[in-house]
Amino acid sequence: MSGPNDDNMSPHTQLSSHFFGDLLDSIIVDVASECHRIAKLGLDRNLEEEEEELRLSTQARVRAADPSNSGEANSKYVVDIFGQTHPPVANEIFECMNCGRSIMAGRFAPHLEKCMGKGRKARLKATRSSTAAQNRYSRGSPVSTYSPYSNSSSTNRLSNGTPGVAGEEYSNGTLEEP
Amino acid sequence: MRNSVNRPPTPDAAEDLGKEPMFQEIINIKLIESGEKERLMELLRERLIECGWKDEMKALCRAFIKKKGRNDVTVDDLVRVITPKGRASIPDYIKAELLQRIRAYLVQAAV
Numbered sequence: 001m002s003g004p005n006d007d008n009m010s011p012h013t014q015l016s017s018h019f020f021g022d023l024l025d026s027i028i029v030d031v032a033s034e035c036h037r038i039a040k041l042g043l044d045r046n047l048e049e050e051e052e053e054l055r056l057s058t059q060a061r062v063r064a065a066d067p068s069n070s071g072e073a074n075s076k077y078v079v080d081i082f083g084q085t086h087p088p089v090a091n092e093i094f095e096c097m098n099c100g101r102s103i104m105a106g107r108f109a110p111h112l113e114k115c116m117g118k119g120r121k122a123r124l125k126a127t128r129s130s131t132a133a134q135n136r137y138s139r140g141s142p143v144s145t146y147s148p149y150s151n152s153s154s155t156n157r158l159s160n161g162t163p164g165v166a167g168e169e170y171s172n173g174t175l176e177e178p
Numbered sequence: 179m180r181n182s183v184n185r186p187p188t189p190d191a192a193e194d195l196g197k198e199p200m201f202q203e204i205i206n207i208k209l210i211e212s213g214e215k216e217r218l219m220e221l222l223r224e225r226l227i228e229c230g231w232k233d234e235m236k237a238l239c240r241a242f243i244k245k246k247g248r249n250d251v252t253v254d255d256l257v258r259v260i261t262p263k264g265r266a267s268i269p270d271y272i273k274a275e276l277l278q279r280i281r282a283y284l285v286q287a288a289v
Contacts, residue, residue, distance in 0.1 A: 012281050012284050012285070012289075013277075013281070015202070015205065015280075015284060015289075016277045016280040016281045016284065017277065018202060019205075019206070019209065019215075019218075019280050020273065020276050020277055020280060021265075022206075023215075023218055023219050023222050023276070024222070024264070024265060024268070025261075026219060027219065027222060027223055027226065028235070028257060028260055028261055028264050028265075029253070029257055030223075031232055031235045031236065031239070031260065031264075032235075032239065032253050032256035032257045032259075032260060033253050033256075034236075035235075035236055035239035035240065035243070035256055036239075036251060036252070036253045036256055039239075039240075039243045039248040039251055040248065040249075040251075042248075044240065
């Protein structure tokens, strides 16, 4: 085995080539495996089918962005990218936690405005219930005949002469601005 | 030869040495255990990426997959596709560099 150097050159060369081939084969298998994985997982956007999908999706996007296709104007229901349709107003019905009425989901926000008191009339509802007791004691008039809405009778009943802001009645003279 | 592993008697002609499978196995084990094989592989991988060889092979694979349809393809198919071209298209300077490194290893391992 341990002969002179030139004797070892030839087997060394052969051996080296052998191992080089070995390394190369491993790397080839790695590359093949990687390409195989990419193909199977559909990660390669350049394969034909992906091109087809791409074309279809751009078509769909164009159709969706097209203003003449505004769904609510032309047709009652718009079809989204999953093929689902949604009515323009959400139509699930549930119970309002404030007043207990059955409300449609799409109409819930406006309902809450009235129901909880952003608006003038809604605040009346609130003040009515809080001042109802005071009314009963100060006026002696039955609360049930009290109307929160503007009418001449309510202004007539104002005892303190404050200008009748239509529809509002006060037992203690404090003026609440609508 | 100072290895302590049992092996069949060496044939007389020194040129036959490289062909003995047992002998090659021993060297292979030495290569792996010393970590040199891993280093060589990384070096070769790097060189092949730099020179675009890997991209060529991937293009070959993609072309084949497009033709055959990606659901039918096996790793064996791809290996078979790229091996002939792969082995043939290694740039000379890369081959030379690797062979040189391997030979250097064999010398210092005193085989």
